[in-house]
Amino acid sequence: MSIGKIIGLVLGGLVVVLMVYVMSQGGSKTPVTSKFEEQVKPKVQEVKVEEKSEEEVVLDDLKKQAGVNLDQKVSQLYTLRCSSCHGKVGEGTKVGPSISGKSQDYILSKLDDYKNDRVVNSLMKGLLNNISDEEVKSLAEEISKFN
Numbered sequence: 001m002s003i004g005k006i007i008g009l010v011l012g013g014l015v016v017v018l019m020v021y022v023m024s025q026g027g028s029k030t031p032v033t034s035k036f037e038e039q040v041k042p043k044v045q046e047v048k049v050e051e052k053s054e055e056e057v058v059l060d061d062l063k064k065q066a067g068v069n070l071d072q073k074v075s076q077l078y079t080l081r082c083s084s085c086h087g088k089v090g091e092g093t094k095v096g097p098s099i100s101g102k103s104q105d106y107i108l109s110k111l112d113d114y115k116n117d118r119v120v121n122s123l124m125k126g127l128l129n130n131i132s133d134e135e136v137k138s139l140a141e142e143i144s145k146f147n
């Protein structure tokens with residue numbers, strides 16, 4: 001065997017050893033990044049879950065409003081006092097039932113029931129303590145025209 005060949009073999013061996021060393025270094029880095037990912041990923045996933053549920057809420061509301069005429073004129077009084085629970089035009093929300101398509105008499109008698117505890121509902125009762133009879137009447141008239 002010539003000296004040249006021996007040197008070639010030794011150099012070749014060194015290259016292999018170096019490659020193995022480099023690869024093992026690279027390998028030891030992988031756990032570090034995966035640890036980093038473990039720390040970051042759960043947070044990202046949590047945020048995603050919240051976004052989804054928000055989207056679902058919006059979607060649910062949109063589905064409810066589909067087929068509802070949102071161009072209807074609604075008084076400020078209704079928007080302020082009632083729309084948060086009964087929807088923009090009485091179509092209902094998760095909190096309050098739909099009150100559209102009901103007659104003025106029906107609405108008035110219902111509101112009277114709440115006010116006088118014939119139907120016990122703390123949400124509606126609390127509301128009716130802060131509203132004048134005139135306002136209730138005009139609201140009932142307005143709601144009876146929702147469709």
Ligand code: HEC
Pocket residue numbers: 078081082083084085086095096097098099106107108110111119120121123124127131139140143
């Ligand atoms: C805080 C939420 C909330 C607000 C604000 C609210 N309501 Fe209600 N309302 C309810 C809930 C809940 C019911 C269902 C109560 C029950 O099942 O007896 C209801 C029931 C009613 C009903 C009877 C519906 C039916 O068919 O039995 C009428 C009418 C009504 N609300 C009118 C109004 C008016 C008018 C306003 C604004 C002055 C208003 N509500 C504001 C929560 C609310």
